[in-house]
Amino acid sequence: MATLFSPEEDAFRAEVRSFISEKLPADLRDRMLSGGRPTRDDKVVWTRILHQRGWGGYSWPKEFGGPGFTPVQRYIFEDEIWQAGAPEVVPFGMKMVAPVIMKFGTVAQKEYFLPRITSLEHYWCQGYSEPGAGSDLASLKTRAVRDGDHYIVNGQKIxxxxxxxxxxxxxxxRTSTQGRKQDGISFLLIDMRTPGITVRPIITFDGSHEINETWFENVRVPVENLVGEEGQGWTCAKYLLEKERLNFGGMGFCKRELARLKRLAAEGALAERRPLDNPLFKARLNALEMRVRAADLTNLRFLRAEQRGEAVGLPAPYLKVLGSHLHQDVLELQMRMLGPDALPVSLAGGGNEPLDAISEYANVAPTYCNYRKTTIYAGSNEIQRNIAAKSLLG
Amino acid sequence: MSDLIFVPREEYGLLADTLGRLLPEPSSPPKDCKALWADLAQSGALAVGLPEDEGGLDDARAVSVVAEQLGKHGAVSPFVGSSAVVARLLAKLPFAAATADLRARLADGSAVAAVALLSDRPLHVTQAGGKFTLNGARRLVPFGAEADHVLVEGVSSDKSRLLVLAPKSSYRVERAVIGVDGCPYADIVFSDSAVGGEHVLGAGAEAERLWAWCGDAYLATLCADAVGAMTTLVRMTGDYLKVRRQFGAPLSSYQVLQHRFVDMDMALTESRTVAEWAAGLLDADDDRERRQAVATTHFTVMRAATKISQDSVQLHGGIGMAQETAVGRYFKRLLALPLIFGDEDIPLAV
Known part of the structure; x- marks a missing residue:
């Protein structure tokens, strides 16, 4: 018979599991396993714990201070992180800008930025979309004009x-308006404390503040913060998108929330309604678990191929599309299982007291609302299908 | 050596290449069943599931590599019942040595075995002395008329199960038909049919366990076959979209068709994953783990097969309806899975 993992990989999983169970603060774990979203402080605390173990940049090769995990070890590591209730590491630094710096950055950029990413001394965000450049990202207009040793940046990100x-x-x-629009784009690292940057919140319809509009008004950025050549930004961005989507932990979230769904079904007021005794509901749950399993194993199959140095199928677009729909469908099933108990989300009378503290159910409907974002962000699922079609049909 | 699922052994590529050359082009009409069977035997494909000292790779994953090629090329054969299920079942049994001769004949193609999957009619087995007497019928046995042996599950008067590999001489073929999938099926009838104890492969709980394995092995191998058939449909549809022009442009330039096609390919990608997983766990010691993998595969492949076959016809347009186009043949081949084992709702009802 064959197995999904080797004995060495099983041993690695056990090591990661015991590390997490020893080091993850219990209150944080409990909040995460009851559907809470991690705060900035939560992420800093947890990333520094990982950093002390040498796992702050767990997806990185050894030469840049990472542990040099194989693709499958990385998969196992993230799977354990999710199941144990640890917060996800902030992806913008470790998984997104870091690989670009490693691939295209100067020695000085590598030496300065990479260690500060693993320790989370630098908390990163991503300035891609603009009001007029969403799916058509290459038509972005934020200008960077060279002025001596600086670029002067003007424009708006959203x-x-x-x-x-x-x-x-x-x-x-945009560093040039000549030629193909992709060729006039550059990749720039900007300190958020630079004068001229204004951040305004955008509240999403679940009531949370995650996203913003970010304005740049005559922001002076030293030229040494350019990554790669001027005009090479699109190449950097495409490289990053590949990195972003392979093994992005999507199934870990689904597995964790499915486990939560089953726990909620078995306790408290819900247990009296016995939702799992409803054969139609149970069939829906079974279907979702099978879909999660199929997508999760497809991720693993792609990683095995990557480990062998083979290109198989279309990992990035397919995992993005499959994962994002599963996120949404798992949350939708949670919400429907709760029924009327998913209705209350805050106290009447303008009190700021979070209802989470009263009922774990209160975060279910808002999270369902919030996760409508998954099929839109990181290249909408329609863009993913365009990318896949180009590769399949030319 | 540890065998890892999703890490193919070197032999698989060779096996697939050999069969790819041996079998007719996917778009050409199917080859005569007997001639095809002889070719498969000659190539060694019928033996791949058997132990190494019997010329095989002792590997359920290799069996599914063969099944996938058969599906991909639209080849009609008794491979699943004969090679993937009965021959491998015989090799698993504690008294395997006693059936070595039969396995050799199944491997060289001189004998064919079939599996009576549908147990909707009673099949009574009574025992007297060393003899077992069978009474009852089995419907729609794939290759039931062509087979030399049919594997049946019967029930004794005390309600315990018996697994019998019934020789041709013990039953009569009552009705032979051709299925919508192009495969021959036959109803067989046992009337006071006496068989010796050597034909009884298991009894009681052991018979139930073995029969459950047979069902899973049949289903998983049929899913690998379906992955092959879906691969062909996706390729044919992609090729067609590139050459067919309407409104002055190739169909492949229209986004609505691009996205439908991508969804077909994505469904195929997931099906391949779960089919490889199920094949890897077919011989697992843990029956529950195997069952879970096979059920997930049944669900995933069934959904994909419906989607891919229906969309292949739709994206071909009118020509997809024509019998001269191979699309319809693969469409019908993919119907075997839901008609025999049930559609994707079945694995959900647990």
Missing amino acids: WTTEAHEADWIFCLV
Whole structure:
């Protein structure tokens, strides 16, 4: 018979599991396993714990201070993180800007930025989308004009996740309006404390503040913060998108929330309604679990191929599309299972007291609302299908 | 050596290449069943599931590599019942040595075994001395008329199960038909049919366990076959979208068709994953783990097969309806899975 993992990989999983169970603060774990979203402080605390173990940049090769995990070890590591109730590491630094710096950055950029990402001394955000450049990202207009040793940046970014909490932003900016629009884009690292940057919150319809609009008005950025060549920004961005989507932990979230769904079904007021005794509901749950399993194993199959140095199928678009729909469907099923108990989300009378403290059910409907974002962000699912079609049909 | 699922052994590529050359082009009409069977036997494909000292790779994953090629090329054969299920079942049994001769004949193609999957009619087995007497019928046995042996599950008077590999001489073929999938099926009838104890492969709880394995092995191998058939449909549809022009442009330039096609390919990608997973766990010691993998595969492949076959016809337009186009043949081949084992709702009802 064959197995999904080797004995060495099973041993690695056990090591990660015991590390997490020893080090993850219990209150944080409990909040995460009851559907809470981690605060900035939560992420800093947890990333520093990982950092002390040498796992702050767990997806990185050894030469840049990472542990040099294989692709499958990385998968196992994230799977354990999610199941144990640890917060996800902030992706913008470790998984997004770091690989670009490693691939295209100067020695000085590598030496300065990379260690500060693993320790989360620098909290990063991403400046890509603009009001007029969403799916058509390459038509972005934020200008960076060379002025001696600086670029002067003017323009507006939008949907900037956690810009209000970030120390640095990596931006795609227009350095030329000549030729193909992709060729006039550059990749710039900007300190969020630079004068001229204004961050305004955008409240999403679940009531939370995650995203922002970020304005740049004559922001002076030293030229040494350019990554790669001027005009190479689109190449950097495409490289980043590949990195972003392979093994992005999507199934870990689904597995964790499915486990929560089953726990909620079995306790408290819900247990009296016995939702799992409803054969139609149970069939829906079974279907969802099977879909999660199929997508999760497809991720693993792609990683095995990557480990062998083979290109198989279309990992990035397919995992993005499958994962994002599963996120939404798991949350939708949670909400429907709760029924009327998912209705209350805050106390009447303008009290600021979070209802979470009264009922774990209160975060279910808002999270369902919030996660409508997954099929839109990181290249909408329609863009993913365009990318896949180009590769399949030419 | 540890065998990892999703890490193919070197032999698989060779096996697939050999069969790819041996079998007719996917778009050409199917080859005569007997001639095809002889070719498969000659190539060694019928033996791949058997132990290494019997010329095989002792590997359920290799069996599914063969099944996938058969599906991909639209080849009609008794491979699943004969090679993937009965021959491998015989090799698993504690008294495997006693059936070595039969396995050799199944491997060289001189004998064919079939599996009576549908147990909707009673099949009574009574025992007297060393003899077992069978009474009853089995419907729609794939290759039931062509087989030399049919594997049946019967029930004794005390309600315990018996697994019998019934020789041709013990039953008569009552009705032979051709299925919508192009495969021959037959109803077989046992009337006071006496068989020796050597034909009884298991009894009681052991018979139930073995029969459950047979069902899973049949289903998982049929899913690998379906992955092959879906691969062909996706390729044919992609090729067609690139050459067919309407409104002055190739169909492949229209986004609505691009996205439908991508969804077909994505469904195929997931099906391949779960089919490889199920094949990897077919011989697992843990029956529950195997069952879970096979059920997930049934669900995933069934959904994909419906989507891919229906969309292949739709994206071909009118020509997809024509019998001269191979699309319809693969469409019908993919119907075997839901008609025999049930559609995707079945694995959900647990």
